[in-house]
Amino acid sequence: MKVNTVYLLLFAGLLFFSCNQGAKKGEDGQIVIGASMLSLQSEFVVNVKDAMEAYAREKGIRLIVSDAQRTADKQVQQIEALISQKVDAIILNPCEVEASSPAVEKAKAAGIPLINVNSETTAVPDGFVGSHDEESGEIAMEEIARRLGGKGNIVIMDGYMGQAAQIKRAIGAKKILEKYPGIKVLAEQTAEWDRAKAMSLMENWIQSYGNQLNAVFAHNDEMGMGALQALEQAGLKDKVVVVSIDAIADALQAVKAGRLDATVYQDAKGEGEGAVEMAIKMAKHEPIEKTSVFIPFQLVTRDNVDAFLK
């Protein structure tokens, strides 16, 4: 038992030091940028991270990436760790609007430039590269309204309740719905960003609203794909419009095949590269023309899907 404990401690120690080693500052003069990402289990965020890494490699800088796993508290701790490592700049992909704000303030107090990528925090960072998430909800709902001619019954699948993306996409959609009194929301429910849950939810909805349903709006493509599959299995896809957000690879394929009606593209590459570029400039104290770079969402339908398929 004693021996085991000693080994365990040794092992833990080794693990700790090897991790620390990895997080040490780069060689003399090399710029080090630290990043805390919302969730590396989300395909979109992984795409942003990949673009950041590729761009950092190209520019010969060191990039330390940590995964906040959708927990603002963890994110603040990660930023604290980056501050104590004295990185040259920080990129924050916020988990929450409010709860991630302390991370921004802490970097500011330590005099390290911080850039928000993808979404905003209440606390104002030194730089911002991303988009207004509300816009994606607006674009998606506008497309549904256009296809329905401003009249019909829809259901809405929400993301994980209370998360920034869910709240903002819902706000965007609601804003458009106010313009179209002819569109009635029969039901709104969360499927927690999850394809399997969305499929079950859609199957259940088909039972209660099957014949009256004209469109489905899902807060992300995973859920949109789940809804699509349930509708296809029930033989109802021809009658129901499905629009979702993110333009993940699977959804783009489905748009091309004429299964999914539309998705909304967010430029992961543009956001990732833009953030790293701005971070490098700030680390070098170079002048920056614009500290807020907005990358607009784009509607993807069968007409323009080829431009988005790589």
Added chain:
Amino acid sequence: MSSLKANALSAFLIKYGILIAFLVICILLSIATPFFFTSQNILIVLRQVSINGILAIGVTFVIITGGIDLSLGSVLALTGVVAAGFAHPDTYPLIVPIGLALMTGLIIGAANGFIITLGKVAPFIVTLGMMTIARGLALVWSGGRPVTNLSPAFNYIGGGDFLFIPVPILLFLLVIILSGVTLKYTRIGRYIYAVGGNEEAARASGIRVNRVKLFAYILCGLLAGLAGVVLAARINTGQPNAGIAYELDAIAAVVIGGTSLMGGRGSIMGTVIGVLIIGVINNGLDLLNVSSYYQQIVKGVIIIGAVLLDRRGG
């Protein structure tokens, strides 16, 4: 006289309490919405519960031995992405993705079992660790992205019909029958109850306790692998972040079904009813369009209430 009646009533409740709870829920839902009690909806509920059902049956074995498995949801995701990785059209025959997923589940189950028995670590801790290990492996294997573009033959397992019955339901039925027979009529089944009831006594009577436990964890992992295949085939994707907290639904079903978390008591039929209760609640609340916030509260209340009814009877 009246106490005799009361005794008879409580005996009746002991035996059928959970079944009665299930029927009451079904009747209430049938009254509340005309869409509930239709053949189509019943088939949908059965298809939806198959995955949780297969998981719950696996963990029933573990719980009867007095253990627990918290790694189920992660194993589901891991085996799902492993299967999906070998299920692209025109690559491998169907047996490869299925076999590898089952093998992966089996290995994880065996790892859990060996560490619990030989390492003498509490099942809660081992499987909690395995929960994050398996999730990590799923993310590593898939690069954090869903594994898509699966062959129609593979997707048939999740979405196809065989003799008008959806394949997931048939697989669930098969698992119910095989595991029910194993638990009730075989020596290993009796040993599982014996180990969970009183480990020392079981050991004294010559039962190789470690082997029995190992069997339970391996079977549990294997069934999680099967559930992973069904899930990936149902949603035509291997999702590295699928199945989060699925172990809780599975364990809830087992407990609702009257299996004691202390071990030694429980049945496959009980678990199946537990799975069905959770399934009809999920389905019914969606049909009634109960708000997401209230759904969680209602679900929790019904889970506790069903078990309370069962314990009253007991």
